[in-house]
Amino acid sequence: MKGVGMNRKLSRRDFLKLAGLGLGALAFNPYRFPGIETFSSPKRLPQFPNSPIIGRVVDTNIDLRSTPTNAQGPGNSIRKLEADSLVVWEREVVGNVVGGLSNQKYVQTPEGYIYGSMVQPTRNLPNTPITEIPAGQNGFWAEVTVPYVDLAHEGNVASPWLMDHIAYNFPPRLYYGQVVWMDRIRTVNGFVEYRWNEDANGRGYGYGAYNEFYWADGAAFKVLTDEDVSMISPGVDPNEKTIAINLDFQTLSCYEAGREVFFCRIASGRVFDPATGQISDEYATPTGTLLTHWKIISKNMTAGNESAGYSTPAVPWCTYIQGGVAIHGAHWHNAFGEPRSHGCVNVRPEDAKWIFRWTTPHVSLAAGEERRSLPEHGTVVKSTQKTF
Numbered sequence: 001m002k003g004v005g006m007n008r009k010l011s012r013r014d015f016l017k018l019a020g021l022g023l024g025a026l027a028f029n030p031y032r033f034p035g036i037e038t039f040s041s042p043k044r045l046p047q048f049p050n051s052p053i054i055g056r057v058v059d060t061n062i063d064l065r066s067t068p069t070n071a072q073g074p075g076n077s078i079r080k081l082e083a084d085s086l087v088v089w090e091r092e093v094v095g096n097v098v099g100g101l102s103n104q105k106y107v108q109t110p111e112g113y114i115y116g117s118m119v120q121p122t123r124n125l126p127n128t129p130i131t132e133i134p135a136g137q138n139g140f141w142a143e144v145t146v147p148y149v150d151l152a153h154e155g156n157v158a159s160p161w162l163m164d165h166i167a168y169n170f171p172p173r174l175y176y177g178q179v180v181w182m183d184r185i186r187t188v189n190g191f192v193e194y195r196w197n198e199d200a201n202g203r204g205y206g207y208g209a210y211n212e213f214y215w216a217d218g219a220a221f222k223v224l225t226d227e228d229v230s231m232i233s234p235g236v237d238p239n240e241k242t243i244a245i246n247l248d249f250q251t252l253s254c255y256e257a258g259r260e261v262f263f264c265r266i267a268s269g270r271v272f273d274p275a276t277g278q279i280s281d282e283y284a285t286p287t288g289t290l291l292t293h294w295k296i297i298s299k300n301m302t303a304g305n306e307s308a309g310y311s312t313p314a315v316p317w318c319t320y321i322q323g324g325v326a327i328h329g330a331h332w333h334n335a336f337g338e339p340r341s342h343g344c345v346n347v348r349p350e351d352a353k354w355i356f357r358w359t360t361p362h363v364s365l366a367a368g369e370e371r372r373s374l375p376e377h378g379t380v381v382k383s384t385q386k387t388f
Helices: 012-019 162-166 351-360
Strands: 052-056 062-065 077-081 086-087 091-094 103-107 114-117 119-122 138-144 148-150 152-156 173-174 179-186 192-196 210-215 222-223 242-248 250-258 259-265 288-291 295-305 309-322 325-329 345-347 369-371 380-384
Touching: 138 250, 148 210, 162 309, 179 295, 179 309, 250 351, 288 309, 295 325, 309 351, 325 351, 345 351
Parallel strands: 242 380, 325 345
Antiparallel strands: 052 086, 052 119, 062 077, 062 114, 091 103, 103 114, 138 179, 138 222, 148 173, 152 210, 179 192, 192 210, 242 250, 250 259, 288 380, 295 309, 295 369, 309 325
16 A cells, blocks of 8 residues: 655645546646636537547646656656546556556557546447426436536536636536436527536535536436436345455455455545645545445535545445445546545446445435435445555
8 A cells, every 4th residue: 555645745736636626636727717708608518539438637737658657757758638638548558657556557549648547438428318307306317428518607606616616727517427416407508408406405415505506518418217226136135235345455346145246446545644745544444344324326525624625526326334434436536446535435436336226225316315323224344454
């Protein structure tokens, strides 16, 4: 569990980089807000690269290299890529990464190689939007199925997430794999738009409480159905389902009566304090026998302060296993296999969805979340670590 940058002080930009704002870092991007009118104007989906898998660069100032290694420093850098640059993802290759990192994968593109931890694999799967809220409902859950979708602001400018986007001149967006609650539909601008409302009543516990809302092109979203949250292996006794998290190897396995049925890589709690840069267990993922006790389809995660904080809306498929520590989807990095979170267990959004559906308690679309105070209702999670 060798960390990187354990002895460095963190600047404001580093705070944003570690915050997981959905971009990795916001500073120094060439995008500039031309004014609040454009900021709030309707926005259609852009033209995305024609590729089965599209890589989205999640941080700024990332090297596109001629060979899959950073051992040469800047010597093999073709150019720098900005956050949200999109590339044709050809394949992953094993490279040579120096600097204490475990992940040795690079993404091969037609132009060169990008370090795999800095590229989110996405797809471009546009949808036919609905034009009316489903009968008898006051809204619906929707999942982003394109690399990103630009947002048109409505209401107050109040949330730390939005204010940081404005301060660092980066457009507010939702990203592939995020899940949001939509409460309105409009067609007045020549195309179907949904309004995202991360409200204070179980639909994200987020920015809707500020009266801050966003409209987005409906083609970017798959409207979720009951099938999307149906229980996996409903015939298996819940007491026979267990999760094993290995913090040394950064892996997660799901078992049914002792038989492994699911495996994925994780990114657990980091081993240094972002405020001081020193080795610390403050953000370590807890070990021992834990229990799933709270599950919510999408959750705003905002905590801390400027020196060690984060503000991330629409974190998908959250399965809480102890206090505020959850297994959840992460779209802001692809560094699975490396500890880097504030204590939660980061997994790919699709892996988080599988775990969410497989564990107890079951959560329906109508409910959006379930909390249980009695431990016997949860799935057992065994989290282990031998080294620090």
